[in-house]
Amino acid sequence: MRSLKPIVIFGESILPGENKTVNVEIARLHTTTKLDIPIIVRRSKVDGPVVLFSAGIHGDEINGIEIVRQVISQKINKPKKGTIICIPIINMYGFVNRSREFPDGRDLNRVFPGSKKGSLASRFAFHILTEVMPIVDYAVDFHSGGASRFNAPQIRLAENDAELKILADVFDAPFTLYSKNIAGSFRNSSAKLSVKMLLFEGGKSLDINIDIAKEGVNGVKRVLKHLDMLDPKHQTERQKSSSIYIEKSSWVRAKCSGMLHDNNTIGTFVKKGTLLATITDPFGKFERKVKAPNDGYVINANHSPIVYEGDAIYHLSNSVIKEIKKEPEIQSAMIAALENF
Structure with missing residues (x-):
């Protein structure tokens, strides 16, 4: 003590x-x-x-x-x-x-x-x-x-x-x-x-x-x-x-520069191919779709209205553990540590 x-x-x-x-x-x-x-x-x-x-x-x-x-x-x-x-x-x-x-x-x-x-x-x-x-x-x-x-x-x-x-x-x-x-x-x-x-x-x-x-x-x-x-x-x-534990994740990057129209998927689970956003030019000439490259949770989204080619725009989980078990031996380790106070 x-x-x-x-x-x-x-x-x-x-x-x-x-x-x-x-x-x-x-x-x-x-x-x-x-x-x-x-x-x-x-x-x-x-x-x-x-x-x-x-x-x-x-x-x-x-x-x-x-x-x-x-x-x-x-x-x-x-x-x-x-x-x-x-x-x-x-x-x-x-x-x-x-x-x-x-x-x-x-x-x-x-x-x-x-x-x-x-x-x-x-x-x-x-x-x-x-x-x-x-x-x-x-x-x-x-x-x-x-x-x-x-x-x-x-x-x-x-x-x-x-x-x-x-x-x-x-x-x-x-x-x-x-x-x-x-x-x-x-x-x-x-x-x-x-x-x-x-x-x-x-x-x-x-x-x-x-x-x-x-x-x-x-x-x-x-x-x-x-x-x-x-x-x-x-x-x-x-x-x-x-809590959803995420072991691996990766960034989705913009394939072109333009105006980013986010589809508000932050915090949600998306399937491969889900439309995450659209990138457009300001003159109405093109629209480029940004799709999820794999199933996963969207844990970060770029809310900037303007992006450049190569910018990180979405952080997507690749490997997830949905349920976490609290092993008795780990709980015992915590209790032992607290007894030092």
Whole structure:
């Protein structure tokens, strides 16, 4: 069991039973204006795991930010036991600019573990990894599709991790994808610190979608209930069916440039040959049909009205496991892990 000692984040001490917002300043704007990144910490007086909910590592992915905002505003982050840390916007600089990248042009999610003396993005990655992640046991990092690409709500996790597999089952998003940890990513560096992190994808950039936010918030509540951290006043909702696990998937690309007319198949199962969209020129000279190359679920759709030849326009599953069984030995592994707290 952990002892009920203070936890320290960026020099700020948070005691058991205490609520505190730690305002982090890595660098000021070029106007010398101060720009804080709030880290919101709520601790129970009862010992338990430390869970992180983060979003906005890409500043234009607003759906994830909205999910963490709702977790805070609905007081879901008030734990029955343990500690809940919320960082609604990791990349505050990108959020201010409505941009995916840091001001130095770098993708923050490709520079981890970062460097104390590197670029601005690298320095920020370093501080998050060294100041916050060493005390975290479980995490969910919320993302959206980029460049007008709408992701059906999904959890991504690395294969062959029994504990993560159970957490993914508990989160119960409509889709769950096996996805390797990418070098330089927040998830990859967190895994090396033994943090069990799920990655949630849903919606598209510069957009707030009510249904996506609901999926994310309900998943958070189910995870907290599973860890015995959810305040009993919060009710959880189950999916009507188990999450659909996808082992393999591939992109359908535009065979010509033009205006894309989407047939709204996102999140649905389509048969080979199903009409996904039509690409037209703006002058009424041609119409090109985009058909599903195989049976599968549409897990991402490009919502841009204009596409170029070769653009990724649909992400389609190739190999699916419809029903997931929770093996007793994996459940035992999870229980054993929780007994360490």
